[in-house]
Amino acid sequence: MLLSIRSLSKSFPGTKALDAVDFELKAGEVHALLGENGAGKSTLIKCMTGAYRRDSGQILLDGQPVSPGTTSEAQELGIGTVYQEINLLPNLTVAQNLTFGREPRRFGMISSRAQRDMAREMLAGYGLDIDVGRDLGSYSVAVQQVIAIARAVSLSGKVLILDEPTASLDAAEVRMLFDILRDLRDRGLGIVFVSHFLDQVFDLCDRLTVLRNGCKIATEAIAETDRLKLIKHMLGRELDEATEEERRKTTAPHEERHEMLRFDRVGRPGTVAPFDLTVRRGEVIGLAGLLGSGRTESAELLFGVRAAQSGQAHDEAGPVDFSNPRAAIRAGFGFAPEDRKTDGIIADLSVRENIVLALQARRGWTHPVPRAEQNRLADDYIARLDIRTSDAEKAVGDLSGGNQQKVVLARWLAMNPRFLILDEPTRGIDIGAHAEILRLIHQMTAEGMALLVISSEFDELVAVSDRIIVLRDRRHAHALVGDEVTADAIVRAIATPDAAQTQTRGAA
């Protein structure tokens, strides 16, 4: 056994993050570490890499007890880590990054030629054809990821821990990364792989360990398990996948719905080309497109985050002002942004304060929401959205990602908006919260709210949307309605513009 962890426990003030967790990693295997947000994966990793000190328990590396006090100590012992946010320096060259801390010296000075040679040697076998003299930041995230792995492997060389390495990679990049990881595995490394993507886990890994609420639930060989069993382990209950499929069939066809809002020629040069959008009561509009195709920018124009330079909006009562977020909120819009940490939550404020914030801002400072009303709203939404928190006074920053997202949703639901924009509502969220958020979307539209949902997961968009607008090169290129709404059609609309154009109607 390469690495074994025996009954490791770790507490934080008020929480037991890990409770007597066992974990074993063989040399030459890829071992998936799975669990919902807040299950204790990150804590376990941080205990292994010395970022946290464990309260009790044992870590054995090659049979020897070790207790790394810092990440660099862990690296020297042989445990290397690559985090989701790459911890390299983008403004240094690839070679400088790879040799950082042990630069080859000549007469006491760093020899950049030897440095580049060393870097090339380290990258040999990774199938990268790059100029190691260029700045790291000039390469794609996938390449940076591989470079981070190369650095971790050459520094440590026994255990490689990957925390959500594929979160921002596209399919081809994932394949390239997996080839490299399989190669490393065959060279005898033990790899710990943390991911929310179950497909990737089944594709790559040999064994898996599931954590739930700080406890180890199971360790199984991939060959002997299936998806359903795995989800059951992670959630502690069965997942009802039927609900979303039902949704689109039970709702009225979109032509019959009541028209609520109409945007005409909304656009901004250099951001998104002018587009039209009609919003009907109780419908879900999906926005699909590649990263950088103008999805988020479209949402920001509609909510006034960026002022539209052309176009206007109307509803039954007349023109609607959406020139800034405050005006858009007055018009009954809501917007849950993509990056919830920087644009969504107010981390140090409590769950209650985060939920009432938008409501309070609209009422104005002289009309505070009474405390009893605040408590009622908070408790109500904590129960309705199943927000996992010890109580309403806990700081939102201490919740897991999925629960933070639910708090942002609760903030908007408390406003009872008529048009709610959700930018990547399920990004970085575990499978349980994922299903719940989709269920919520269903519920909201049943009450007449219209939604605009942006997502990179086409299957998810297909599951929730009545129609889908496909963006390409900062233009609203196509609209898919009714039976045309399939993941396949989205991909075709993005990839082969001319073929798709013949199949789809004009933008709605």
Add this chain to the structure above:
Amino acid sequence: MRRTFTRVLPQLLTLAVLMALVTLFFPQFLAVDYQGGRLSGPVIDVLKRGAPVALLAVGMTLVIATRGIDLSVGTVMAITGAAAAWAIASGWGAGTAVLLALAAGLVCGLWNGCLVAVVGIQPIVATLILMTSGRGIAQLITEGRILTFNDPGFAWLGSGILAGLPVPVFIWILTAVAVAILMRRTALGLLVEAIGINRSASALAGVNARVLLIAVYMASGLCAALAGIIATADIRGADANNAGLWLELDAILAVVIGGNSLLGGRFSVAASVLGAMIIQTIDTGILLAGFPSEYNLVIKAGLVLIILVLQSPNLASEWYFLRRSLTQRREPKPVPSRVKE
């Protein structure tokens, strides 16, 4: 109420320990006399002399809560003091002088607020502009002299007695209470904290960050004006060069000793004014204890350092575990509680 008490408990304890320490060196520290309708004694002196820093700390707390800082408050004291003295010297009377000084403070705050919220200059740089140029403005008003005046009504604000206590004590306590109530009984406190923690997220939730930012800098200017009025009234003259000199740093220190983070967010006005009293107790205490004057600043720095180390967030978890191990020893059986993450 109970929440506020728990919040300011560290500051209260610090103040109590400091007072005990001073009493050790100067036994009469806690003695209070009542003569001729007025209370007197070292403690009353601390309350009175601490007034300018306490007032500045009230405004500074709000600015710091928005993740800003206001370096100009000391200078604004000089400007507003000069404006008041000029009004009295021109024969406009005490009432007009006070109003003029308050208006000058608001204008200074508006200037700072616009630089920060509209132009988008970093607060430390934006307020540095007024900090360096403001004394020049004050000198223009006083025409380079120390502008003295004799107006019993105005002087009363600095050295008068009301119900046995010096008037400045009432001014800073009333200001602090009024601001605290304004913040907590309306939604202002929540909105100010929200923009301090995450301005972009607050703006997306519909909080009018720009107006709020301007408002807190104006509040800071107003507090500085009150401090300037007291300082000017106390010495019956406006000294453009020395009024409020370096007091912005004491005000920032008071806010920090009050446990408010310079990174913005959660704030407590009560803790900040207690911080101001802690600083004044140190200042007065060192003098009373009879140390040679050259030691004063070193001793002050040492005490402040100890206070800040004790409050350090890096030590917070150590305190937590220390406290937990103490309580666990007392309880017979620690029940392992499983809390969801």
